[in-house]
Amino acid sequence: MFGTVVVGVGTAGRVRIRDLLSPLPSSAAEKMTIKGFVSRRPLEEQQGVKQIALEEALGSEDIQVAIVCTENMSHEEYIRKFLEAGKHVCVEYPMSLSYAAAKELWELAEQKGKVLHEEHIELLTADYKQLKKDVAGKSLQEGTLHFTGGPVPSGFGFMAFSGIARLTWLVDLFGELTVTSGSMVEDREKQYMKMTAQFLTQEQRQLTWIEERGPGLGRMKNINFRFDSCTMDRLPEAPREPVGLFMQDLNLFGQKLLGQVPPEQLQAERRRVLHCLQLADRIQQLCQSPAHSGV
Ligand SMILES: NC(=O)C1=CN([C@@H]2O[C@H](COP(=O)(O)OP(=O)(O)OC[C@H]3O[C@@H](n4cnc5c(N)ncnc54)[C@H](O)[C@@H]3O)[C@@H](O)[C@H]2O)C=CC1
Ligand SMILES: C=CC1=C(C)/C(=C/c2[nH]c(/C=C3N=C(/C=C4\NC(=O)C(C)=C4C=C)C(C)=C\3CCC(=O)O)c(CCC(=O)O)c2C)NC1=O
Numbered sequence: 474m475f476g477t478v479v480v481g482v483g484t485a486g487r488v489r490i491r492d493l494l495s496p497l498p499s500s501a502a503e504k505m506t507i508k509g510f511v512s513r514r515p516l517e518e519q520q521g522v523k524q525i526a527l528e529e530a531l532g533s534e535d536i537q538v539a540i541v542c543t544e545n546m547s548h549e550e551y552i553r554k555f556l557e558a559g560k561h562v563c564v565e566y567p568m569s570l571s572y573a574a575a576k577e578l579w580e581l582a583e584q585k586g587k588v589l590h591e592e593h594i595e596l597l598t599a600d601y602k603q604l605k606k607d608v609a610g611k612s613l614q615e616g617t618l619h620f621t622g623g624p625v626p627s628g629f630g631f632m633a634f635s636g637i638a639r640l641t642w643l644v645d646l647f648g649e650l651t652v653t654s655g656s657m658v659e660d661r662e663k664q665y666m667k668m669t670a671q672f673l674t675q676e677q678r679q680l681t682w683i684e685e686r687g688p689g690l691g692r693m694k695n696i697n698f699r700f701d702s703c704t705m706d707r708l709p710e711a712p713r714e715p716v717g718l719f720m721q722d723l724n725l726f727g728q729k730l731l732g733q734v735p736p737e738q739l740q741a742e743r744r745r746v747l748h749c750l751q752l753a754d755r756i757q758q759l760c761q762s763p764a765h766s767g768v
Pocket of ligand 1: 483513565567628
């Protein structure tokens with residue numbers, strides 16, 4: 474069994490505690506057992522699980538795994554600490570707010586011989602699995618993915634990182650990309666932000682990603698993908714699957730801990746994660762260079 478701590482008790486952290494307490498029967502998630510949670514705030518027991526001091530979690534021989542669910546800005550520091558202490562780490566996306574940091578963290582994980590796993594529930598939804606099937610075999614001419622949502626809380630980093638799930642969709646659907654432009658419109662007083670990034674696929678087709686956030690904007694994804702044979706202008710709807718998204722991810726992480734995931738899959742995932750973070754870095758640079766900054 475892998476003694477496990479959850480770090481950070483927000484929406485994601487609470488779901489992690491719940492899933493660890495009742496893992497999917499006969500799945501690799503059953504091989505983890507929750508020993509406590511770590512938080513910067515002193516908290517009462519959560520779902521019957523007790524708080525453990527960070528230093529105790531790092532030093533304890535009973536703990537082999539950390540699941541990092543804090544705000545994005547602190548991921549890098551926690552991952553580093555737990556890897557250095559010889560623990561396996563699962564982190565909610567994005568693993569860090571720069572490509573350079575992510576590269577270092579993977580190197581550290583390798584050096585320590587530990588699993589480093591970045592959760593990507595956006596690839597696990599039934600709707601996305603259907604979308605991926607629908608796109609397979611079609612030849613893209615041009616496409617747009619437009620995300621809207623409420624204001625980003627502080628500590629979640631630049632939009633290309635907090636929105637890495639949208640970028641991951643594009644890369645998972647259409648392959649590795651090159652950034653051709655990035656721009657940003659921001660009205661701080663109104664907590665409104667809109668980032669627009671453009672890419673070319675390896676086949677030189679143009680993709681546009683718009684990430685728009687502000688008060689009153691609902692969480693939504695709009696697509697417009699033009700293919701040689703047809704145009705898709707809405708996401709497919711598929712019936713919800715019985716196993717929750719974070720539980721599916723926990724199971725995948727458990728399989729990695731047990732050495733059940735083939736090395737080619739591990740490498741492909743690592744490559745995709747690093748590629749997306751590198752694209753996010755580039756978009757941030759373009760958005761923050763004076764010639765491109767918006768209002
Ligand atoms: N909620 C979701 O459905 C998903 C979340 N994620 C990722 O999970 C991570 C956590 O997201 P959520 O749980 O949704 O966010 P959240 O805001 O609900 O939780 C963040 C946690 O960090 C704590 N925190 C933040 N700043 C703090 C500070 N200065 N001092 C002490 N505590 C502080 C918050 O109190 C909270 O416990 C993020 O990396 C996010 O990208 C990823 C996929 C889905
Ligand atoms: C209701 C309020 C609500 C909040 C506060 C919320 C937060 C939230 N959802 C996220 C992703 C996500 N959140 C979900 C799904 C959910 N996540 C949930 O908390 C719930 C209830 C669902 C419903 C099924 C999915 C599938 C993702 C992956 C990214 C995506 O597909 O948009 C993220 C990670 C950053 C991002 O990709 O934008 C945050 C911070 N999501 C919400 O829906």
